[in-house]
Amino acid sequence: MTEDTIAAIATPLGEGGLAVIRLSGANAMPVADKCFRPIGNLSRKPTDAPTHTLHYGQIVHDACDIDEVLLAVLRAPRTFTREDTVEITCHGGLLATQAVLKAVLASGARSAEPGEFTRRAFLNGRIDLAQAEAVSDLIHARTDLALAAANEQLAGRLSQRINQLRDDLMHTLAHVEAHIDFPDEDIAPDTMAQLLARLDDALAFIDELLTTAREGQILRHGVRAAIIGRPNAGKSSLLNQLLGHDRAIVASTAGTTRDTIEETANIRGIPVVFIDTAGLRESVNDIEAEGIRRSLESIAKAELILHVLDDSQPLTDEDQEHLTASEDKKRILIANKSDLPSSSGLSEAIKTCCLDGMGIEDLKDAIRAAVWSGDIRADMLPVMINARHQDALRRTREAVEKSLCALRGGETLELIAMDLRIAANAVGEVVGKTSTEDLLDAIFSQFCIGK
Numbered sequence: 001m002t003e004d005t006i007a008a009i010a011t012p013l014g015e016g017g018l019a020v021i022r023l024s025g026a027n028a029m030p031v032a033d034k035c036f037r038p039i040g041n042l043s044r045k046p047t048d049a050p051t052h053t054l055h056y057g058q059i060v061h062d063a064c065d066i067d068e069v070l071l072a073v074l075r076a077p078r079t080f081t082r083e084d085t086v087e088i089t090c091h092g093g094l095l096a097t098q099a100v101l102k103a104v105l106a107s108g109a110r111s112a113e114p115g116e117f118t119r120r121a122f123l124n125g126r127i128d129l130a131q132a133e134a135v136s137d138l139i140h141a142r143t144d145l146a147l148a149a150a151n152e153q154l155a156g157r158l159s160q161r162i163n164q165l166r167d168d169l170m171h172t173l174a175h176v177e178a179h180i181d182f183p184d185e186d187i188a189p190d191t192m193a194q195l196l197a198r199l200d201d202a203l204a205f206i207d208e209l210l211t212t213a214r215e216g217q218i219l220r221h222g223v224r225a226a227i228i229g230r231p232n233a234g235k236s237s238l239l240n241q242l243l244g245h246d247r248a249i250v251a252s253t254a255g256t257t258r259d260t261i262e263e264t265a266n267i268r269g270i271p272v273v274f275i276d277t278a279g280l281r282e283s284v285n286d287i288e289a290e291g292i293r294r295s296l297e298s299i300a301k302a303e304l305i306l307h308v309l310d311d312s313q314p315l316t317d318e319d320q321e322h323l324t325a326s327e328d329k330k331r332i333l334i335a336n337k338s339d340l341p342s343s344s345g346l347s348e349a350i351k352t353c354c355l356d357g358m359g360i361e362d363l364k365d366a367i368r369a370a371v372w373s374g375d376i377r378a379d380m381l382p383v384m385i386n387a388r389h390q391d392a393l394r395r396t397r398e399a400v401e402k403s404l405c406a407l408r409g410g411e412t413l414e415l416i417a418m419d420l421r422i423a424a425n426a427v428g429e430v431v432g433k434t435s436t437e438d439l440l441d442a443i444f445s446q447f448c449i450g451k
């Protein structure tokens with residue numbers, strides 16, 4: 001497979017000033033030769049061009065001129081894939097770009113699979129698996145914080161820590177194996193203490209990494225926050241304030257919102273998916289009843305509840321009921337309509353006025369504080385593991401714990417070595433030191449074509 005020369009459009013499909021078509025593989029230059037006619041004294045045909053140079057010319061197909069382009073010649077190994085690479089910058093627009101790609105494919109390249117460029121970068125040792133995943137995170141990042149975390153991972157911050165952990169485990173394994181070779185000698189007490197201490201350290205370190213999983217999940221997928229409360233409390237007004245534009249219909253009629261409305265906003269760097277819901281009450285008609293059923297479903301699925309209460313009126317029995325119902329959930333109470341005289345008796349609520357945005361900034365701080373735990377150590381901030389890393393690290397932890405128990409319990413060294421090997425393999429999965437085709441397929445198929 002990696003013998004082929006692959007090609008794809010690397011820029012988003014649609015209308016744009018320019019688009020880039022990327023080719024990678026051993027035959028990238030000869031393939032490009034066939035469809036590129038250099039123009040002017042300074043331009044060369046790709047096979048004759050020095051590396052990292054740019055050439056002006058025409059893409060031709062079946063003796064027809066297709067597009068006027070700039071063609072970059074990038075020779076291995078100083079390229080993203082570590083293979084010979086050609087990047088053709090052509091005119092944007094769906095048809096023009098596709099015509100250039102067609103000419104390239106007709107010259108002997110194959111269409112790239114999703115993520116295949118990045119997969120080659122991984123297979124050729126340019127980046128490890130955690131870094132490859134960071135490329136995808138980078139593309140999909142929805143906030144500056146998510147982008148920063150993806151960049152740190154791409155720069156290898158997570159990989160460094162994972163490699164360190166794996167090295168430590170391998171070191172301990174080597175130590176244990178050395179003793180297996182000399183069965184007559186017992187492990188000296190101070191050596192034993194050292195081994196135990198090392199494994200304890202490894203466990204503590206794995207736990208540190210695992211604490212970043214929730215935040216890692218949040219940065220990649222966002223947090224779901226349901227805006228709930230009785231009709232007319234100001235839920236839709238609050239959604240509009242949080243988004244900064246009028247998304248939902250606001251009206252003085254109770255029961256205005258029927259269907260749930262979902263919108264994502266960047267709240268202090270965290271992608272938050274807000275769900276505006278139908279006001280909760282004993283419903284009087286079918287449509288509203290269905291809306292309320294959906295509200296309850298959203299509440300069940302949300303990680304965070306924003307409970308909007310009307311500060312200008314006394315709390316009703318229904319309000320109390322809903323307060324009790326969401327007691328076990330992470331929630332923020334909002335005393336809205338605080339421009340009017342207060343009569344709700346709410347003390348621990350954030351006061352807002354959705355007519356002028358008063359209190360919205362405080363609410364954003366509270367949302368961040370509620371979903372972003374403060375327990376991540378400062379030096380762990382560049383590290384935000386994903387669900388796959390979490391799974392591998394949990395298995396690592398389990399195996400390290402087993403080997404610790406076995407060591408303490410005086411089990412045979414073979415057994416301890418076996419657990420340590422399982423641990424080292426599991427942690428190696430994070431950076432792709434141990435990986436299967438299936439795993440790679442699963443990861444890279446989530447990429448877009450051209451990446």
Ligand SMILES: Nc1nc2c(ncn2[C@@H]2O[C@H](COP(=O)(O)OP(=O)(O)OP(=O)(O)O)[C@@H](O)[C@H]2O)c(=O)[nH]1
Pocket residue numbers: 229230231232233234235236237238249250251252253254255256257258277278279280336337338339340352353354355
């Ligand atoms: N005085 C005052 N009125 C507000 C405030 N926030 C919302 N309102 C008004 O309250 C009414 C209801 O607002 P909505 O945002 O539609 O309330 P809701 O909770 O979405 O209502 P339903 O969709 O019917 O459940 C509208 O007339 C708003 O203008 C506020 O902070 N102060």
Ligand SMILES: [Mg+2]
Pocket residue numbers: 235236237248249250256257276277279
């Ligand atoms: Mg509403």
